[in-house]
Amino acid sequence: MKKVTAYIRSQKALKLxxxxxxxxxxxxxxxxxTAWTSYRKVTLQRRGIPVTYDLVHMxxxxxxxxxxxxxxVLKVITDNTRTGELGDGIITVSNLDQVINITTLMKNEDxxxxx
Amino acid sequence: MAINxxxxxxxxxxxxxxxxxxxxxxxxxxxxxxxxxxxxTLMQTFSGLIILSILWFIIGFTLVYAPSPWGIIGGLKxxxxxxxxxxxxxxxxxxxxxxxxxxxxxxxxxxxxxxxTGAFAGRLKWDAxxxxxxxxxxxxxxxxxxxxxxxxxxxxxxxxxxxGGIVIHTSAGMGSLAAALVLGRRKHFGPDIMxxxxxxxxxxxxxxxxxxxxxxxxxxxxxxxxxxxxxLITSQIASATAGMVWLLLSWKKSKKPSVTGVxxxxxxxxxxxxxxxxxxxxxxxxxxxxxVGFASYYGILLIKQRLKIDDALDVSSVHGISGIIGSLAxxxxxxxxxxxxxxxxxxxxxxxxxxxxxxxVVIAAVLGFGGTIVIMKVINAVIGxxxxxxxxxxxxxxxxxxxxxxxxxxxxxx
Numbered sequence: 001m002k003k004v005t006a007y008i009r010s011q012k013a014l015k016l017x018x019x020x021x022x023x024x025x026x027x028x029x030x031x032x033x034t035a036w037t038s039y040r041k042v043t044l045q046r047r048g049i050p051v052t053y054d055l056v057h058m059x060x061x062x063x064x065x066x067x068x069x070x071x072x073v074l075k076v077i078t079d080n081t082r083t084g085e086l087g088d089g090i091i092t093v094s095n096l097d098q099v100i101n102i103t104t105l106m107k108n109e110d111x112x113x114x115x
Numbered sequence: 116m117a118i119n120x121x122x123x124x125x126x127x128x129x130x131x132x133x134x135x136x137x138x139x140x141x142x143x144x145x146x147x148x149x150x151x152x153x154x155x156t157l158m159q160t161f162s163g164l165i166i167l168s169i170l171w172f173i174i175g176f177t178l179v180y181a182p183s184p185w186g187i188i189g190g191l192k193x194x195x196x197x198x199x200x201x202x203x204x205x206x207x208x209x210x211x212x213x214x215x216x217x218x219x220x221x222x223x224x225x226x227x228x229x230x231x232t233g234a235f236a237g238r239l240k241w242d243a244x245x246x247x248x249x250x251x252x253x254x255x256x257x258x259x260x261x262x263x264x265x266x267x268x269x270x271x272x273x274x275x276x277x278x279g280g281i282v283i284h285t286s287a288g289m290g291s292l293a294a295a296l297v298l299g300r301r302k303h304f305g306p307d308i309m310x311x312x313x314x315x316x317x318x319x320x321x322x323x324x325x326x327x328x329x330x331x332x333x334x335x336x337x338x339x340x341x342x343x344x345x346x347l348i349t350s351q352i353a354s355a356t357a358g359m360v361w362l363l364l365s366w367k368k369s370k371k372p373s374v375t376g377v378x379x380x381x382x383x384x385x386x387x388x389x390x391x392x393x394x395x396x397x398x399x400x401x402x403x404x405x406x407v408g409f410a411s412y413y414g415i416l417l418i419k420q421r422l423k424i425d426d427a428l429d430v431s432s433v434h435g436i437s438g439i440i441g442s443l444a445x446x447x448x449x450x451x452x453x454x455x456x457x458x459x460x461x462x463x464x465x466x467x468x469x470x471x472x473x474x475x476v477v478i479a480a481v482l483g484f485g486g487t488i489v490i491m492k493v494i495n496a497v498i499g500x501x502x503x504x505x506x507x508x509x510x511x512x513x514x515x516x517x518x519x520x521x522x523x524x525x526x527x528x529x
Contacts, residue, residue, distance in 0.1 A: 011508035014307055042527055045517035053527045083505075 125339035132330020139323030146317030151510025233428030234291030274475035280390020286483035288435015353404030357384025360408025387437035446472035
């Protein structure tokens, strides 16, 4: 089992959720997070005066998937979130020891199926 | 003519009450949409108050209320309020100063185009909005208000509209339908995007609208007496019965009575009773509210759910359908016992009034719908109407205004 975590632009979360579901993902974590980088700043304004921020809201999407789905899921994420501009975010993939569904007590692949 | 202090006080107060409805409309709408677009709606309503007040002062009042030879559009003698009497009255409102009448009417001219902000929420460019409300005022509201309220040709035919069912709610309601059609649906149209981000804010907005509506309807008596008293109770009871219908319908449909439903029903009732408030009895208003409640509820199901027209906040049903019903109700249950200078309706032996009212409604609907389509198509051809898809996803607050509704030190969204 793998954990795939994507830090993406918030406005892409809705679309990505739908597309991941189409690819067979039936559950995921979607969180509002704050990201900081030394190179990405956002300028808004207050009373007509520009104000620059370096803390930016992004969405974090996390899915637990069987190993053989990793390539497919990575492609869905990049296809649906990439603009090519600074600030598209990153994806991490990591190994999981165990996944257990609390309701069904099933493990691993069986834990992340639709009940 | 003599100025009456009691009448003047009431109309001065009512001016403030109707003014309050403009930000109230903004709160109502902002609470019912997603937070990333909430400031854009508040900006449109608040800055609309500024833009349209200036426009009314410069040219609106004179185009609507100055005498016209053909009843088509008023002359220019009162441009910039020049010559509008301060120490004497105009014959539209014989007991109050001319400037008080003009400024009370300013608030109606401000709020009418802003009702349409509910239809195009979440996707209209700011500069397109700026041009739209000015064009809509000049080409739709000012002529229509002149025809019905400025002794224009519809008034001469005997069309009655106490506080704006034809002039305001029918025209803006049908304009909203047109605006939604021209603009098209929001991206991802469906339950995912119809998220009321702050229902308490919407309830505050609805409560302030209801409060302000006493100035809107009872103030339209332009005097402080039995007529204002009747308009106030008809407004109150129609709002209550329409809200009750929504309460029960939402309770029945989803087994739980809906907060957003009950506030919407109350507003629909107020919009519905507006044209009739000073012409019908409170008993008639009781039933009018019930009819308006059902019609606006099923109107939304038809327009939004069945036809999938994305009138984001259902202005076409809540204001349009309600306003049309109220305007036609004059032709049925208006009574000169209530208002000696008003008409009798069908139930009081004057069947012709229903036809006359229907004519007024049709003219307002055609002008509101057709005029809005033309204005929006022209704006689209010249500067464009809709924000870029990427901007729509990010939200109008930061892309159009560079500000966020709920900023915090832990970061900004873009």
